[in-house]
Amino acid sequence: MLLQVKNLTHIYMPGSPYEHRALYNVNLEVHQGDFLGLIGRTGSGKTTLVQHLNGLLKPTQGTVLFKDRDLYGEQKVDWREIRQKIGLVFQYPEEQLFGETVFEDVAFGPRKLGLGEEMVQLRVKKALEMVNLDYNNFKGRSPFNLSRGEMRRVAMAGVLSMEPEILVMDEPSSGLDPRGRKMLLEQVKQFHRQSGITVIFVSHNMEEVALLANRLAVMEGGQIVLEGSPREVFTEAEKLISIGLGIPQVTRLMLELKNKGKQVKADIFSVEEARREIIKLFEEKQGDRS
């Protein structure tokens, strides 16, 4: 078990008129190589949960185990080490850029790890390539003169350059146009496959998570209400709709077709898959006639 969240409860500003229970008794397991999609509406506790994974927030109750090590137990934890191993990309990460050049910004993390200049350069190059930015073209440019999508990728490279074992991304696609969103998702998919890094992908968008994740956890009101493979989770279509999340449009279409008595699979998340399934159905029909 790589990461285990145990009975986690978090209360903001306890004892004040603004007291707010953001998480209640959350349990979650993440395995090596997982691509976990953490879905929920705004205010469901997703961000609060992921900030507990590297000590940016301390739990009111419960704990987090990383490789069977208790992060909030008796023993003191070196947070810098944990934060290197569990990389967290915040929502709108482009708002944290500060370096004079893209290189300086991405090199911040590796330098803080105390790596030598040669190693730092290697890491920066690798990280920029992972997010599909040309090293020679971008290294000398100011991060403030880039497009929003490019800025976001630089910020992601800033976390990837620390070579984390787990990459947590908090709503990485929000605020991007459809093309930028598609590109980003492709890249995430690609480096998940290539480097085998464990990914926790936070989102409120079912469509994008369904295509990428091998496991889904659905949050509502500070609790995890559904968990399992996308197939398992999407069978609970009604529950998802009542939460206000819904299921991907193609999956919904296939479900409708199935309900109308067509012989199709309903656990389909991409348009391409759906196309093949429907063509197959037509071909079978034609075969029957002839």
Place this chain on the structure above:
Amino acid sequence: MMKDITMGQYYPEKSILHDLDPRMKIVLLFFYMILIFFVKTFYGFLFIAIITYLMIKGSHLPVRLFLKSLRPVLVIISFTLFLHAFFTKGGEVLLALGPVTVESAGLVTGLFMTLRLMILVITTSLLTLTTSPIALTDGIEYLLSPLKKVGVPAHELAMMMTISLRFIPILILESDKIMKAQLARGADFNRGNVVERARNMVPLIVPLFVSAFRRADELATAMEARGYRGGEGRTRLNILRLSPRDFHALTFVALVFVLVLATGL
């Protein structure tokens, strides 16, 4: 981390003091402060303390809020007491340590000064706790408006105050978020000597400034888009009107004022 900052510390509640006209509250606070400097006897301070306590009760706010407001000025208060006790001479010698003496007149002036400062701070928080920042700036703008004739930009000053008050919580949240994000990238804000610490702040300050400028820009555009052209000919949604309770408050403070002056407390 920075949630303890109490600025624009408005505490919503239902009470007479919350409902008073902000202009009246500012004016009355001003006179009450003057009054505090007229008081010269212990009975006088006892009287003022009781009146202040009654006003706190009248605001329906927990007393601990007012004690909390004293904390930042505690150093100044004890310093005042200390200075007066040792350096103001006159009356009986109470304590003598070689050439250093504590004399009764010094102790009394010191105590009076301390009491004055404490009551000043408490009554000021009474104003800021019961008045929303918006109402407060409205009141200030109105009270400053006679000065427009001599070229004081009253409306612009009030607008600046409103905007900066509005931005404080936003910037606190923002810096909290950026700080966390940089911590996640291995930053450390509490390590090293002064120079290193200052340098460590760069990843926090730069994004904070960038976003503050961006926000200011967006706000300016949004205001222009809604046709904002400064105070000239501008009407209000909530017009400040004095009501009978404002005159009751005025009568109350005037009575206290006269009573203190007449009896020579």
